[in-house]
Every structure is written in structure tokens, then in C-alpha cells.
Amino acid sequence: MGRSVLAGLAVVGLLAAFPYAAPPLYTLSFLTVVFMYVALAESWTILGGYAGYVSFGHVAFFGVGAYTTALLLLRLGLNPLLTFPVGALAAAGFAALVGYPIVRLQGPYFSIVTLLIALLTALAVKNTPALGGTTGLWLPLPDLPIEVNRTIFYWYMLFLAAVATATAAWVERSKLGLGLMAIRQNEQVAEAAGVDTTRLKLTALVLSAGLVGAVGGVYGYLRSYVSPEIVFDLNIAVTLFLMALFGGCRRWEGPVLGAVILSVVGEFLTLNIGEEVARIVYGLCLVLVVFFPDGLVGILGQLQGGRQPGFGGKSDVTKR
């Protein structure tokens, strides 16, 4: 445990020093997006992976975070780099507000309802002139050289990725995580054993939404523009949970692995063949992950032949 924390800090430290090597701007921007997806996938996995409540609509919280910091900048002149925790609070509050009725739903009904919440939130923003409607809001970036701007956002997304990963790793080992995994394995049994499933699911949802909201709060500023098309983009919603499932959403290592690999694959395909082909591959990956419920982490673990602390889909109960 102590050793893995040190290793994690070393990796983050090395990555944080990377901009000093004066890398090309493109590399810096690409890594920024990778970190963003690591943060999003890790946040998603707290509810979707550990508890097995697959949200299709986490982008709702992303958008709420982005619009919160955008408004704070435009109305009060507060810099999103300082106010992103407010974005997190707004997203967490929104999740707490809508959470109670939705966490009672099972399986795909939960997934579809989260998707509808994202769609309805985007629709509400589109029809609110004070939020810029469909046109969106322009956010003036600080008047600094582009390299400095990019480096700042690189550090912020790296920081958020580290925080989200650490949170997911901590939840995995905590009593909360134990309860969430009990919910995934058999919710009725967990409830009968005295686990307050509703409270745990709500806690996981609010925590997960808050982290996603923080990332959204920085992302809007990074793009220097927020609009429903951009911050409520369903492609983001699908990509972030595909990455978690692909890497393996029952262990904190999974989403990092999934986000890094799929970002690289997606970027390669988009640049060399076209965005549509990248999306086709993403779609097929989503088909594939159903057959590997422990994701890449699970496959790697099996190849190593070690005993798996993971929780296989089919063998959930028998393995224990």
C-alpha cells in the first residue's frame, strides 16, 4: 500500500515535470485530454464499476460543472481555475437532487434515466437565454502565451486525474467500496445483510458527479467556450464509460489503462482514417467489453496467473 502510493506520486511527479522538456504543443494538448478522460473514467467507475450502476448520462454533471464556472467567470469575474471546486459542488448538488428517485431503478432502466437527465439538462440550457442558449458562452482566456496556457491546463487535468484515481483507489479499499461491491454482487442480499444500499448508491453518485463536475469546470475554460453541443456531448458520455469498462471497472487501475489506450487508439484512427472509423471501433469495443467483465486488467491478471482479487461477472459468487 505505502509502496504503491509512492509509485503513484513518482509517476505524477514525472508527468508534472514533462512540460519543462518543451514538448510540442500537440503532445501537451493530447496528454491533457488523456488526463481528462482518466479523471472522468475513474469518477464514473466509483458508481458504475464498483456498484454496477451503469450511468449513460454522466456528461450531465460534466456540463453542470462547466456552466457553473463559466457563469462565475462571466458574471463575477472569478477565474475557473479557482472556482472549479464550486463546479464540483454544483454537480454534486445536482446529483443529490436528482439522485434519490433514480438510484432505485435497476439495470438498463437506471442507465436510460441518467441519459434522459443529460438530454433534459442540455435541452434546458439550450432554451435558457441567460445561459447563452444554443449559441453558448465565450470565455476569455488569460492573456498569456499559448505555451503557458496549455501547460496550466495540462497541470490541472493531471491534478484532477490524480485526485480522481486516488479517490477511486481509496473507495475501493474503504467500507463504502465494500458496500458498493456487495450491491453489485447481489443487492437484495446486501440489503438483507444490513447494508443501507440507497444511502451508499447516493453517496457514490454524488461523489462521482462531484469529481466529474470539477473536470467539466476546467474543461469549459480550456475550450474557452461552453455550449450544449460541447459540454453535454453524448460522445463524451459514452467514451468515458467505455474507457472504464474497457480497462476494467472493478479495479482502480482499469480506467487509467482504458483511458490511455483508447485515447491513443482513437486519436490514431481519427488522424489517419477518420473520426467515423474511430467511433466504429469504439462501438465495437463496447460490444467486446460485455464478454470481459473485468476488462483489460482482468485479462492481464489471468495471463499472469495470479489469484484475482477481481470480481468476475459470471463467477461473482462462486469465486468468493
Added chain:
Amino acid sequence: MSIVWTSLVSGLLLGCAYAGAAVGLSLAMGMARVFNLAHTALGLTCGYLAYFLLTAAGIDPLVTAGLLAPLMFLAGLALWPTLFRPTVRGVADPALSTSILTLGLAIALENVLSKIWTPNPRIITTPYSNQALNLFGLTAQGSLVVAAALGLILVLVLYWFLNKTFLGLAIQAVAQEPEGARLVGIRAELVSMLVFALSVGTAAIGGVGLAMIYSFGPASYFDWLLTVLLIVVVGGAGAILGTLASALAVGLVLGLGGALLPQAWNSLILFGLLLVILLLRPYGLFK
């Protein structure tokens, strides 16, 4: 006043067309435990093929629908053992696993369509598409009447098949009591495969029907899917006549809403209704 009556009629016709697109999903969800989010994406693919054959060779979309339905049935037979049986079997929550799987299929299909036919919207125009037909003194668009007839016939044939044939009764038996059905010698596994293939086959007819009345792009499957889900959830998964009734109701709401309210309200009505119904009665209004 006549605009209300006209939109009532077109709403009911729209409902019949949607019933054709929804009935297969209802079957799959109610009787094969497959939550098929790719249902309308498969239908849309058939819509594109109908468009292609019409513009390239002048083949009527109705003929294409008739040709594609058995082909899609065969595709369903092939998909079941390769993708769906392993997903449904032995998994704690087959509905969730199949919904993730089919979401992936839908996204892949959408982008294949976009790659082949570009994201530009397409319209199927047949000689009868824009003919104003007179129904009991009210006018209705030709394509809408044809699509409605297609959907209605599909639903009624399915209803007859499920209630009047031995195979249909076996399907219902497996849906209601899988263990009992096995005990009396029904091969439940085979029946599930058949239901799923049937559902995919009907996606072709329903999809071509919707493609005849709307202009469509690669992403159109998404709104179709939400509408069809609304219909299935209201009507109850697996209930054929329930699906028809709820499709008529949803068609009326969409038809009247489309005529009387601004465009932006259509999505709000659709998303809002589906949200409310899922929150209140996730397993159907009549169950």
C-alpha cells in the same frame, strides 16, 4: 378546428407506423430478455438500404422491406449464438449486459451509415409519398398512410402468430414460465433464438416504415429509439396489443404536439414523458 382533426388522424397513423417499429423491441425485451438499444439502428440501416435501392434501381421501399425482413431474420439467427446467447446466459443482469452490447452496435452502425451515406439527411420519395389521400373527409399524406398500414399489418400478424400458432404459444410459454416450458419439452434456448430473430426481422419493416415518413440521417435512430422505448415501457414489454395501444397514444401526443406546439417542445415531451414513466412505473403501466 380542422387542424386538430387532421393532426389527430395523422397522429393515429404515426402511432401505427411506430407500433411496427416498437413491436419487435417489445418482443425482444419481454420474451428474450434482450434490451436491444440497436433495434432502431438496425431499422435505420434498412431504411438506408430502401433509400439506396429506390434511388439506384427504382425499387419500391415496400418491396425492399419485404426482402429485408427475412434477411434480417437470418441475421438475427446468426447474431444470437455469436453475441447474444453468451451475454444472456449466466450473467447476473442480462438486460444491462445486452443494453451495453447493443449500444455499442448502435454506435458502430450509426458511424458505418455516416461513412457510407454522409451525415446529410435523406428522404424517401415514392410516387405516392406526397399524394393527399382522403380518409373519412380528412386528408392524410400518402407515405404516412402506407407506413401506418405496414406497421398495423405487422402488429396484427405477430399477434396472430403468437396466439394462434403452436410456435407462438411455445414462445409465450417460455416467456411466462421458462422452467415449466422446459419440463413439457419446449426447447427454451431455441425459442429465445427464434424470438430474437423475429424481433430483428421486424426491425427491418418498422425501420423502413419510419424512413418513409421522416427525413433521416445516421443519428436519427436515437430519437426513434427513445420514442420506441417510451412505447414499449408504456405498453408493457412483451404485450403486443399493449404496444399497439401505447403506440397509438404516443402517436397522438406527438402528432398533436407537433401541430400545436413549437418544434422545441417535441423533444421535451418525448424525454420528459419517458423520464416520468421510467421513474414511476419502470416495468410498464399495466404490469
